[in-house]
Amino acid sequence: MGYFELIIACIFVNNILLAQFLGNCPFLGTSKKMETAIGMAMAVIFVLVVAGTITWVIYTYILVKFGLVYLRTMAFIVVIASLVQFVEMFLKKSIPALYAGLGIFLPLITTNCAVMGVCVLNIDKEFTFLQSLVASFFYAAGFGLALILFAGLRERILLARVPKPLQDTSIALVTAGMISLAFFAFQGMV
Amino acid sequence: MPKTLVQEFTKGLWQELPPFRLVLGLCPTLGVTTSMENGLGMGIATTFVLVGSNLLISMLRSMIPPKVRIACFIIIIAAFVTIVELLMQAYTYPLYLKLGVFIPLIVVNCIVLGRAEAFAYKNKVSLSMADGMGIGLGFTMALGALGAVRELLGHGSVTVWGDFSYNLSASFPSFQPFSFMVQAPGAFICLGLMLCLINAVGD
Amino acid sequence: MNEMVKMVVVLTVLSSVAGGVLAAVNKGTASQIEAQQLTFVKGPAIEAILAGSSINPIQNRVKISDGDVERSFFVGKFDGKTNTIAFEEFGKGFGGDIGVMIGVNLDSDQLVGAAVTVHTETPGLGAKAKDDPSLVSQFKGLSVKEPAKVTKDGGKITSISGATITSRAVCDAVAKAMASYQKMKPQLQQEIQKVGK
Numbered sequence: 001m002g003y004f005e006l007i008i009a010c011i012f013v014n015n016i017l018l019a020q021f022l023g024n025c026p027f028l029g030t031s032k033k034m035e036t037a038i039g040m041a042m043a044v045i046f047v048l049v050v051a052g053t054i055t056w057v058i059y060t061y062i063l064v065k066f067g068l069v070y071l072r073t074m075a076f077i078v079v080i081a082s083l084v085q086f087v088e089m090f091l092k093k094s095i096p097a098l099y100a101g102l103g104i105f106l107p108l109i110t111t112n113c114a115v116m117g118v119c120v121l122n123i124d125k126e127f128t129f130l131q132s133l134v135a136s137f138f139y140a141a142g143f144g145l146a147l148i149l150f151a152g153l154r155e156r157i158l159l160a161r162v163p164k165p166l167q168d169t170s171i172a173l174v175t176a177g178m179i180s181l182a183f184f185a186f187q188g189m190v
Numbered sequence: 191m192p193k194t195l196v197q198e199f200t201k202g203l204w205q206e207l208p209p210f211r212l213v214l215g216l217c218p219t220l221g222v223t224t225s226m227e228n229g230l231g232m233g234i235a236t237t238f239v240l241v242g243s244n245l246l247i248s249m250l251r252s253m254i255p256p257k258v259r260i261a262c263f264i265i266i267i268a269a270f271v272t273i274v275e276l277l278m279q280a281y282t283y284p285l286y287l288k289l290g291v292f293i294p295l296i297v298v299n300c301i302v303l304g305r306a307e308a309f310a311y312k313n314k315v316s317l318s319m320a321d322g323m324g325i326g327l328g329f330t331m332a333l334g335a336l337g338a339v340r341e342l343l344g345h346g347s348v349t350v351w352g353d354f355s356y357n358l359s360a361s362f363p364s365f366q367p368f369s370f371m372v373q374a375p376g377a378f379i380c381l382g383l384m385l386c387l388i389n390a391v392g393d
Numbered sequence: 394m395n396e397m398v399k400m401v402v403v404l405t406v407l408s409s410v411a412g413g414v415l416a417a418v419n420k421g422t423a424s425q426i427e428a429q430q431l432t433f434v435k436g437p438a439i440e441a442i443l444a445g446s447s448i449n450p451i452q453n454r455v456k457i458s459d460g461d462v463e464r465s466f467f468v469g470k471f472d473g474k475t476n477t478i479a480f481e482e483f484g485k486g487f488g489g490d491i492g493v494m495i496g497v498n499l500d501s502d503q504l505v506g507a508a509v510t511v512h513t514e515t516p517g518l519g520a521k522a523k524d525d526p527s528l529v530s531q532f533k534g535l536s537v538k539e540p541a542k543v544t545k546d547g548g549k550i551t552s553i554s555g556a557t558i559t560s561r562a563v564c565d566a567v568a569k570a571m572a573s574y575q576k577m578k579p580q581l582q583q584e585i586q587k588v589g590k
Contacts, residue, residue, distance in 0.1 A: 019374050021221035022291075025214060025300050070276060070419040073294045074268040074411065081264055110264075111298045113217040120291050126489070165390035166382075169213050173382030181375035255400045262407055269411040273418050280422040283429035 003134055010138035013187060016114050017146040018180040023114025027147060028172055032158075037151035039098055041144030045137070047087055048115050051080050052136025055119040056129060076119050077110075084110045114143055150179060195320045202324025209332060209381075210388045214300040218292050219333060220377040227350050229337025231285045232292060233330025235274050237323070239296050242270040244310040244322035251311050263306045264297070271297045301329065340380055344372030428452075431465075435481065435494060438508035442479045442496035443469035448588075450479060455584040459577060466581065468588045469496070475585050476500045481510060482573070484566030486559050489513040491522065493529075493566035497537060497574055499582060507532040507567055512559075521553050522563055528553050532567055537574055541567040 016022050030040040055076050063069050091099040109115060118139045122132040153175055162171050205211065209219045223229040243266050254262045275293050278286040296302065305325055310318040341348050346359035346367035359365055370376045431451050443450045446469035453468045469477040479496040492510035509523040522528050531550050541564045542548025552560030
């Protein structure tokens with residue numbers, strides 16, 4: 001598979017949020033405001049690129065080499081958790097405004113399935129190092145795109161009159177279904 | 191106010207029913223519920239991890255220093271997830287293949303870490319067990335129900351491990367299965383509408 | 394200071410205990426996992442090749458080391474004789490490795506059949522190698538000394554139209570398998586005698 005196809009597949013066809021259902025908790029959690037959505041998207045892109053490459057190196061050069069493949073889940077989550085801790089400390093010191101905005105959701109990147117999921121997918125699909133790097137970045141970009149599109153829609157929904165039982169998460173899920181339907185049109189492109 | 195064992199168990203079945211009441215753990219909810227069988231399988235695997243990690247964290251809670259508690263929780267949860275992964279490979283290989291990437295992802299299921307932090311770290315072993323089982327059972331039921339609805343509407347019939355099957359198309363000949371329900375957009379919309387239904391009934 | 398030490402100790406102890414438990418579980422389930430993978434991934438191919446065997450080839454497998462790698466040979470018993478084996482070899486296809494299981498009769502040195510186990514070829518074209526028996530059925534009856542090549546390369550095998558690379562990869566895998574079979578035949582004969590008993 002060429003890199004161009006890989007990029008299109010990662011952003012649109014296999015969009016991590018809308019086609020693979022990974023990372024839905026922050027998707028619903030941080031999409032109420034455009035500002036937090038953008039912050040979250042950036043944080044995910046950064047963490048995912050670093051985590052995707054580090055876990056690939058660890059898996060290929062340590063776990064496979066020493067026959068410890070069964071420790072994959074454990075190793076990946078530890079790497080991701082420490083990485084998130086690092087990003088949190090970094091943001092707190094250098095960009096306090098962004099840190100305040102993201103608040104509770106930064107530690108939640110640890111439990112963001114999108115990050116862990118892409119790391120596992122890179123291994124399952126037997127990507128090379130460069131492919132993993134490209135896939136990690138563009139999966140994250142696809143995450144950001146979907147999140148920001150969705151945040152725009154949700155800001156509008158706030159102004160609409162919604163029946164009581166449908167309010168909040170319920171209408172958000174139905175809206176997400178609509179966006180997912182739009183992305184569904186990319187199916188079969190690659 | 192201290193609650194009884196039964197109360198801790200039953201709250202997971204309705205009051206705090208995941209993923210409807212506690213809007214957590216949505217990824218597996220949406221990802222694996224293309225059939226009732228997958229939903230139930232995922233629910234059972236998650237319940238095992240939930241009960242195991244709740245039990246262990248509650249037992250060790252006086253020994254875990256507060257500052258590194260999250261790291262400790264993650265290690266314990268990851269260990270249980272790996273055990274489930276290995277056991278499923280060994281005994282239910284076809285299901286393991288179908289659930290795929292979602293099994294290692296139990297480790298980042300917010301429900302599991304959420305219960306560890308919010309409940310098991312603060313409560314007695316017996317209560318934590320009841321909590322884990324209740325939430326786990328609720329999650330399994332929810333996934334099974336969502337899977338059943340999607341499979342029924344999407345394929346026109348439901349089959350669970352070959353023992354139980356129901357064919358909607360046979361009962362209602364005019365019914366046409368619409369595969370939209372088992373595809374990605376259907377997952378979001380179906381979950382959204384089910385949540386709406388539960389809100390309407392709950393209020 | 395004290396707190397720091399406690400933190401480090403707790404984390405270290407916890408990680409090593411977790412690692413130990415996982416190693417034990419991994420060891421305990423390893424053979425069962427291998428059997429499951431064989432049944433569900435390679436099982437259909439093995440069954441197709443060794444259909445009619447009076448013993449289960451997956452349970453009656455022998456392992457022989459070939460250089461650095463250990464190969465599994467699945468043994469079938471026909472008419473009271475354990476003389477047929479099946480094993481897997483890989484060829485480089487259009488989308489990645491293609492696994493081909495081939496069966497050989499040790500008495501006649503002829504191929505009893507071939508089947509594709511795993512592939513990532515294009516659906517409708519290269520994927521026909523697995524779904525459509527017209528390619529793999531041509532290997533049946535071929536002697537292990539004959540070259541396994543497509544007609545374009547001067548062989549006898551008619552390739553799938555529109556999927557020459559896939560067909561070549563399958564031939565390549567079969568040719569490699571034939572070569573290792575010839576190299577390992579003496580060892581194989583010894584090993585399968587044990588299965589017969």
